[in-house]
Amino acid sequence: MDVLQLFVSGLANGCVYGLVALGFVLIYKATEAVNFAQGDFMMLGAFICLGLTNAEFLGLPFWVSVPIAVVVMGAFGYAIDMTIIRRMFGQSQIAVVILTIALGFVLRFLAGVIWGHEPVALQSPIAGRDVSFGGLVLGLDEVFVVVTTVVLTVALYFYFNRTRLGVAMQAASQNQLAAYYMGIPVRRVNSLVWALAGAVAAVAGILFASKGSIDPSIGLLGIKAFAAAVIGGFGSLPGALVGGIIVGLIEPFASYYIAAGYSQVMPYLLLFLILVFRPHGIVAQVHRKKV
Amino acid sequence: MSLLEIDTVTLRFGGVVAVNQVSFAVEAGEVFALVGPNGAGKSTLFNLISRFYDPAEGDIRFAGDSILKRQPHEIAGLGIARTFQNIELFEQATVLQNLLVGRHRHRRGNLVNEMLFTPFVKAEERRHRAAVEKVIDFLDLQAYREKYIAGLPYGVRKVVEMGRALAIEPKLLLLDEPASGLSVEETQDVAFWIEDIRNQMGITVLMVEHDMHLVSSVSDRVLALADGKTLALGTPQEVQNHPAVIEAYIGSSENDEKVVA
């Protein structure tokens, strides 16, 4: 296999990890909660799009079901925060972690009941086609993934820096109490952050589904995205994307150069080493408790 | 030889000099107070003695030996106990358990016999308990023995923290604002306790306190700090009337009112 093709397929995988990690970081920065169900959000987004698109279910045109899936997942994120996460206010971070893990279990089950446990492929117009750039042949799906991620990242960047709501979210993430005193409706902003994370997860899920078949357990991919978020530094949005791409690239290259059994260990080994030696990721910031 | 010697200690946080060339010595058997406005470096000095920070320059000696080569957890073993400005108790444990943690430096059991709870460990527990009961009697904490810290009022927590430090059976007790947030009556109790701690238990006290009334009533000597630098050292009266101290508090030397608050 060509090194360049390895690179592109790793990059495409990494973009998906990065987008899921982006969801983690969005929520973590804004609300101090860690959403272990982010991978399952992604899975759910992918299945909603599949359910709308595939002929055996609703059979809508792909480009109609994508925005619907994104909006539905956004609403879902908002609802989860409003009904469950908001009640956890004041409880420890780990309690939220455990709660969202449990939530992931429930979501995986629901997806299994609705769409079955067998792997299914999303009938998207992108799958299985090639594009060539001056002699270089690449999968259309992979190019699509990378381009969408770039567009989405740029959009998020402008959203956070140029729009009122984006700036409010940033303010709330810096200091919730101060933001509250400045008249920012922190609770609603938090719910909107969950909505945003849900929508991003839906995009990640659709991208993942357009590269291959999906089943309800793909939510476990969230663990890899988690590694990505930590590698990139847990509080940094660009870090999440970089971390995702690092993890995405390690996988194909490790399996190309090292024996297969060892290669899948690599992302977690890297995660462990980063935690031990640079616990706050590539962008290190250490805060000591004041006494 | 002084019990505690702070020898030209300097500490910087980035570009900020938190403690600047501070020197003083606490003699065995005295009550020594550190005063000064917020941010003067008083609590930072405590944290230096606790070895939470490494000084950039200077030396800290306890009973003649430098403590800079010690780890933070070894400080209690030397006989230095402390309280914290913002109470740091073990919230999900009872008052009794909190005080018993203070006995940790006197622990003689090991992993194996404690897991088996041998008669030796049981005898040790009785011994620790007897020591802790003395502290409970001294501070009138009988009513709170079995209570969890998480449910206690602020004033009681302050006393429990002092008790936990006393359970260490220290030679030197560092009290970080023992009276802050307490009522007039509670502050009066603290004053009596500090005197008894020194007179009856023979423990040297170094304290940070804003309440100048308490400081002048219990302390033998006072060191005034501002912006990490030494302003004045002497008896409470001398320090209160020192022009530099008045300036630091009032902001201008024209006003010759005494510093009371």
Place this chain on the structure above:
Amino acid sequence: MRTVFKTSYDADINLFRHSAQAGWYGLLFVVAAALPFLLDTFWLGEFTNVLIWAIAGMGLMVLVGQTGQASLGHAAFLAVGCYANVLLQERLGLPFILSFPLAGLVAGLAGVLVAIPTTRLHGIYLAIATLAVSILTDDLIVIAEPLTNGVVGLFAPTIEIFGVEFDRYATPARFYWLVFAVAVLIVLVYRNILRSPLGRSFAAVRDSEVSAQAMGVHVARTKAVAFGISTAITGLAGALMGHFAGIFNNETFNIIISIQLLLMIVIGGLGSIHGAFFGAMVVALLPQAIAISRDLVGEVLGVGSVAIPGLETALFGAILILFILFEPMGIYGRWIKIRTYFQLFPFYRRDMFRRQKSYLKTERMR
């Protein structure tokens, strides 16, 4: 409510607070020991499973409930204990009576080894690091195929102690008593830890590291010790699990088991031995409860038995969500409230347990 008049310090040091309490636990002990005479083979097996999970839960509880360090990777130590136990028997020919404690020791050392680099990590970061350890262990078992037989797995031999056989199927009662004896021993050790300086140093590290340090507690070492004790107990549970399952491979101890173990002790109630047992009952008996209710529903509706894959974990997750939202202290916390209600009847007030807080706590690191 019973008022205990204490006449010596021993009243606070002894295992039981008063004779009535000792009586109740004595009764529980007798009933538990007599279970093989009261239950059929199937249900005895289920209760053996409960006890094994309870041992594993106590192991994790030492770390999470007592020391405040969250681990999402304890299945790794179940695996270490299980493989060590069987390999020591098969490869070195050691008898169970030696291989079993050695397996605990190996798992404990593995825990200390993991703890040394990770004790600096707080809360969520520690959880992620242990998660990585769990996944790495899963993969390592596959990689170390010559030793572990990879994905094919290993058979656990029948336990033989001084010529007496303990087998889950051939002699279920004896196997139950063996597990029961281990569980009782672990409970005693756990209680001893709680009432000795060791347990207090764990609590000190859990509640305030700075303050623990100022009291002379070596924080990093205390965490490592807690890790070691925790993983040793978990390793013993893993060894028993291997014998209980008969055959096991890397999948037996995957990341889901790690997560399940943590969720289990949260449901049971963090910070108490009772919590480990209550949680174990939920985990081990839930599949049976589902099966029974499924048959019931099938009979009533006349549609036959309907199987829904994944219902177990989902129900487990849903139970957990409800507990975290409405009873963060778990089943044990609820049990205490109910008990207090009856003891004080009719003077119980809803706010009596208002100040309760969750055991786990983390400091945010930005």
